[in-house]
Amino acid sequence: MVMESGNQRLRLLTEHNREVKIAAQRLSHRGKTRLEQNSGRNRMVEWLRELSIKRNAIAGEVQVEELWEILNHEQAWIDLKTMTGLCFPEDADDDHESGVIRALFKSRRHFKFKPDRFLPHTEAQVAAILAMDKKAARQERLVAAGAEWIRSVQAGSTVEMTQCHRELAEIFQSYYLAEKESPHFHTARAIMKKAGLTSPEAIFSHLVAVGVWTPDENVDLMRYKIPTDFSPSVLELAQSVPAADAFIGSGRVDLTHLNTITIDGQSTLDFDDALSFETRDDHFLVGIHISDVAQYIKKGDLLDREARSRGSSIYMPDNRISMAPPLLAEHRLSLKKDHIRPAISTMVKIGLSGDIISYDIFPSIIRVDQQLSYFEANISAEEGQAIAALYDIAIRFRETRLSQGAIQITLPEINVWLDDSGMPVVNRVNRESPGRMLIAEMMILSNWLSARFLAENKTPAIFRSQPKPKDRILKNGTGTLFQNWMQRKLLNRFVLRPGPEHHCGLGLDAYVTATSPIRKYFDLVTQRQLRAVLGLERAYTEKEIEEIIGQLAQPMADVGRIQFRRNRYWLLKHLEGRIGEKEEAIVLQRRRNAYAILLKAYMIECPLPQSSGIDLKPEDLVQVTIQHVNARNNTLSVFMG
Structure with a gap:
């Protein structure tokens, strides 16, 4: 209900007892029915709720698909009054107009909509919209199934691989290998969000857990499309x-x-x-x-x-x-x-x-x-x-x-x-x-x-x-x-x-x-x-x-x-078993917050955090302790031994 208007802006009271401000052109229907504001706010909200229930019930009586089958051959805009008359030939009023708008707005497969008129989609357009709806529904099912699969495996359940799981595994592999370049990026991210995963490494762990990949899977061969056998x-x-x-x-x-x-x-x-x-x-x-x-x-x-x-x-x-x-x-x-x-x-x-x-x-x-x-x-x-x-x-x-x-x-x-x-x-x-x-x-x-x-x-x-x-x-x-x-x-x-x-x-x-x-x-x-x-x-x-x-x-x-x-x-897998061991290293150069050093025994570079009170120069020999190694994440950290 319009509470106040001015400068093309409206202050409205909704059936949920909330006041909102919107531009006048955003209204989809303007009824002739009026209600005095002095009737009390609670009464107005109650009346709006009753009106909404009534109009939704009327919308349920509108056979949108049948209406489209009659009108789609015309390919002409149909005004709201005419459309309402087609749906309710006798005694149509504001409530019926609102019901028609609600029905066609809820199911936008068959008609293009403007505030006071409708245009039937062509058969090709309807087919395309139906295909998109079907795809979206399938996407929702995939996301739900993927999240459920991940949660079940995390809980320790043994889940038999179905065709759906195999499709999900392909989606997960594509996402892990290509991330944003993957055609399944958005699907995989939606599944991760629903399952509560925050890192691509969690996807890798899932694929290992279900036996699609091994813990030491060489993903680069897949990432760079390297054939491992011959035709x-x-x-x-x-x-x-x-x-x-x-x-x-x-x-x-x-x-x-x-x-x-x-x-x-x-x-x-x-x-x-x-x-x-x-x-x-x-x-x-x-x-x-x-x-x-x-x-x-x-x-x-x-x-x-x-x-x-x-x-x-x-x-x-x-x-x-x-x-x-x-x-x-x-x-x-x-x-x-x-x-x-x-x-x-x-x-x-x-x-x-x-x-x-x-x-x-x-x-x-x-x-x-x-x-x-x-x-x-x-x-x-x-x-x-x-x-x-x-x-x-x-x-x-x-x-x-x-x-x-x-x-x-x-x-x-x-x-x-x-x-x-x-x-x-x-x-x-x-x-x-x-x-x-x-x-x-x-x-x-x-x-x-x-x-x-x-x-x-x-x-x-x-x-x-x-x-x-x-x-x-x-x-x-x-x-x-x-x-x-x-x-x-x-x-x-x-x-x-x-x-x-x-x-x-x-x-x-x-x-x-x-x-x-x-x-x-x-x-x-x-x-x-x-x-x-x-x-x-x-x-x-x-x-x-x-x-x-x-x-x-x-x-x-x-x-x-x-x-x-x-x-x-x-080499990093080998070093994962050497955490806590001391190694001799050569200082290569000083960087912003660390030194670049070379572990002599393994000929591998890594950063050494700067320690207060210790000033190192290139070619200095130092002893460091291996602190953390993760081969999958390509990380190696040490501290001064």
């Missing part, structure tokens, strides 16, 4: 790849008489590089033999497209995902002991003083005689002539690179793997041990010579260069752990181009990577360019090389991110 058609094509002995007598140079070795980690299954060594009268002959993957995986075929989409094999403490099907990566492409394999061989003639005299690159057939681990190679370096000689050549080649401005960053490598019980084991690896050092330098030598070979033959490839660092700390390859760590932060990112440019970090005038074609698609592409110069296939054009570099930029970034994050996850 039947890809596996079928891999089965059809011919055996290696088919290449005997095919015009390749037979090097099966050479004593050829591989040196890799103990868990390696895909051997793509091998070495040979011969002593001649006045020089050494070093052979670097790379599995000729391009002989098996043809440019543009299904295996090639699959490898290109993946970009690289992925190595993690708890899983290995090959770029090529395991039948190829671990068997027919792999340089396994006592098996003949086609290869691209680089034979390097080296003087007795360590200088490179000449080199030759050609297709070959090899047979690996020894499959050594790094540990076995280290022992052989002390006892065996070939390994010791290769190590000496590697040292001399590195010295040459350093004299040409190379930046040799020497940092220990932290290896993480899972034991038979699924627990993480951490091992600190010396990357400067004879076995690892000679392999690293031999592969750099091979890649440099491949780059020179391609450049001399004016063949585009995926050349890798690196600008000068932002600053130079290390001199002549020496330096403390602190200096090596900080120097790495000052390096500029490498650049990929179709043509050769200087690689400052390696101290070389040109560089490609061609020594891991089983594991990396860039290396496979470069191997094909080498084969093209050798007359074995058609070369990629410069434009095609640029397209490959562009297409693989994101997949390779994802692979690097996944490997880093998974290694860090399992």
Whole structure:
């Protein structure tokens, strides 16, 4: 009831005995019935309630759908008086007008509404509105079911997975992986609110509790859409790849008489590089033999497209995902002991003083005689002539690179793997041990010579260069752990181009990577360019090389991110069992409210809160105590020990 009006504003008394102020244009119906205010407020409120009950009852008599079926063909506005007359042909009054408005306002599926008139929706509009209503109703049921499922699981109840639960699990997974980018974001958030959850980690815990995910689920594989297996058609094509002995007598140079070795980690299954060594009268002959993957995986075929989409094999403490099907990566492409394999061989003639005299690159057939681990190679370096000689050549080649401005960053490598019980084991690896050092330098030598070979033959490839660092700390390859760590932060990112440019970090005038074609698609592409110069296939054009570099930029970034994050996850899982233990750390730099420090035993950075009365400087050694670790949340906190 209008209590007061003025300046297009109304003061109203409602049936709930409340006074409200609204603009006059917001009224949906104005009746002619009047009631004097001097009748008393309680009486007016009682009368308004009785009137509301009466008008709602009248609204219940309006058959909205039937009315629409009669009127929707007209597609014309119908005024309130006419509409009321259609519904109540006899003695229609204010109450009937209000009842019609209430009925059509409550069910807005069939008519568009204005204060004094109505427009029937078209059949298509009604269908769309009904579909939206149905979707909204289903959404409400999903939210209610999801909240109830979460509460039941939290209470310890065993709930059998229904089709509804499976749909909810997909919604939860999508939300956890993509959050605001998920098409189910609003549904998941509504369920969380109704269930009283405040963090996405609660959704992760629920998915673990119902068996959809494991406690150590690698969500990054799903987040970045990394395939973990191969399609039947890809596996079928891999089965059809011919055996290696088919290449005997095919015009390749037979090097099966050479004593050829591989040196890799103990868990390696895909051997793509091998070495040979011969002593001649006045020089050494070093052979670097790379599995000729391009002989098996043809440019543009299904295996090639699959490898290109993946970009690289992925190595993690708890899983290995090959770029090529395991039948190829671990068997027919792999340089396994006592098996003949086609290869691209680089034979390097080296003087007795360590200088490179000449080199030759050609297709070959090899047979690996020894499959050594790094540990076995280290022992052989002390006892065996070939390994010791290769190590000496590697040292001399590195010295040459350093004299040409190379930046040799020497940092220990932290290896993480899972034991038979699924627990993480951490091992600190010396990357400067004879076995690892000679392999690293031999592969750099091979890649440099491949780059020179391609450049001399004016063949585009995926050349890798690196600008000068932002600053130079290390001199002549020496330096403390602190200096090596900080120097790495000052390096500029490498650049990929179709043509050769200087690689400052390696101290070389040109560089490609061609020594891991089983594991990396860039290396496979470069191997094909080498084969093209050798007359074995058609070369990629410069434009095609640029397209490959562009297409693989994101997949390779994802692979690097996944490997880093998974290694860090399992390292933090290991540290979760070390809470309360003391560790030695190096102060890296001072920040606003904390120091950045490096835990030496694990080569991992974390913040150290500033302590009153203690002033630390970069490179100071401190002892800290591990306070809190959460691998899932990627958190590590320590305090001064």
